[in-house]
Amino acid sequence: MLLKEAGQVCAFHTFGGIMESAEWEGLIKPQCKTTEDWVYGMVSVVNALGWGRWSVAALDPGQRLELVIDGSYESNGYLAAFGKSNTPRCYLGTGGTSGLMNLIYHAGIQSRPALTPAFYEKTFNEGRFFVAREVECRAMGASQCRFVAERL
Amino acid sequence: MPSRRERLVGFRYRPHGRVEAEVRKSCRDEWKILYSGERFGADVWDRLAALGERSVFEASKLNPKMKDIVRVHAEGVRIEGARDGELIVVFFVPPRGLRQRRRVEALITGP
Numbered sequence: 001m002l003l004k005e006a007g008q009v010c011a012f013h014t015f016g017g018i019m020e021s022a023e024w025e026g027l028i029k030p031q032c033k034t035t036e037d038w039v040y041g042m043v044s045v046v047n048a049l050g051w052g053r054w055s056v057a058a059l060d061p062g063q064r065l066e067l068v069i070d071g072s073y074e075s076n077g078y079l080a081a082f083g084k085s086n087t088p089r090c091y092l093g094t095g096g097t098s099g100l101m102n103l104i105y106h107a108g109i110q111s112r113p114a115l116t117p118a119f120y121e122k123t124f125n126e127g128r129f130f131v132a133r134e135v136e137c138r139a140m141g142a143s144q145c146r147f148v149a150e151r152l
Numbered sequence: 153m154p155s156r157r158e159r160l161v162g163f164r165y166r167p168h169g170r171v172e173a174e175v176r177k178s179c180r181d182e183w184k185i186l187y188s189g190e191r192f193g194a195d196v197w198d199r200l201a202a203l204g205e206r207s208v209f210e211a212s213k214l215n216p217k218m219k220d221i222v223r224v225h226a227e228g229v230r231i232e233g234a235r236d237g238e239l240i241v242v243f244f245v246p247p248r249g250l251r252q253r254r255r256v257e258a259l260i261t262g263p
Contacts, residue, residue, distance in 0.1 A: 020186075022241045026219040026234025027211055112186070112239075114162045114176055 007095020008124055015042055015099055016115045036061050038104050043067070051092070052076075057146065062105045065130075067097045069145045075138035088134035090145050097147040098124070098132035106130060128152055157183055168261035183244040185253075187260050193236050199259040200224045200231055203252070208235075229256060 018024055019042065028041040036059055046054045052073055058066040074090040088094070103109040107123040123129070132149040136142035160175045167173050170189045178184035197206070204226030211218035219234035228249025233240040240260060244250045 022232040022234060022237065022239055023221060025237050025239040026221045030219060031215075031217045112188070114174070116162060116177070 003091035004095050007092040008099050009095070009120075010092060011096045011099025012103070012120055012123060013115060015046075015096070016103055016109060018042070018045055019103065019109050020112050020115070034061075035104060035110070038110065039065065039100060042100055042104075046096070052145075063151060065097060065101050065147075065149045067093075067100075067147045067149070069093050069147070072138060072145045075145055078139040084141060085137070085139040087140070088137035088145075089139040090134050090137055090147075093145055093147055094132045094134050097149045098130045101130040101132075101149045167257035171257075171261050173257070178243065180243075181245070183246065183250060183253075185242050185244065187240040187242065187257075188238055191236055191238055192233055192240055192260070196240075196260060196262065197222050197224075197233075197235055199262065200256070203229065203231075203256070203259070226252065228252060231256065 019038070024041075024045075028045065032038050032041055039059060040056060043054045043056055050073070052069045052071040055068050055070070056065065057068045058064070069090065072090050072093055074092060078085055078089040102123045106127065106129050107113070107119065113119050128151045130149045131152050132147050134145060134147050136144065136146040138145050157175075158177075161177045163175045165173050167187075171187055172189040174186045174188075176184040176186055200206070201224055204224055206222060206224045208223075209221040212220050219237055222231075222233055222235055224231040228245040228247075229252050230243040230245075231240060232242075242256055244253055244256075
């Protein structure tokens, strides 16, 4: 739980900060016609961060996101250090998946709110927020890591 | 006891006209203020360039849907935004940068 929470905090500040930046305003936002484009745009940007190759497997607008990470650094690290796992090990990926959906569909990052502790509470703990789980993990022997975020 | 900068996070004011400013949290020892409410065209960036050194990433040449990203570095101040964008982010490093705040805001809002 603590590691997933850390992943959410990371997503909140990293994704939130990116989506409120001057670079997003100039480079990505002009290409976003729909709310869904914000999800695809953010996932594209994540691919420049070196966290593995992220892609959207399925997106039900405002309801559900299925995200795949090829070469997740968390599974790589776990396999290298400990070998095969019997539980999923990608905590940042899990927090990132819920963070992405919560920021875009639940908390309204599009209106550029300040990334304060109060806004964090609204994003992850109020109303019908999104919760994510890792349903396939390379550390468990899968070929990729797969995450699903759905409303609580 | 939170610092004055921390206490002012979220504070909004109007420097002039339709432009709205909002103090934001910064990871560094600097003031981060967002300016929005208008489209900031080439004239605004030409005025701001008088403060220091301007650099431009001509993203529109790579993809016409993207806007050019402009940065101006001046003493104690870093200004970032897109040409014809609706957001300018300014980082003021105290104490020198903060002394330039009104001048920067006058250049953003124009005559």
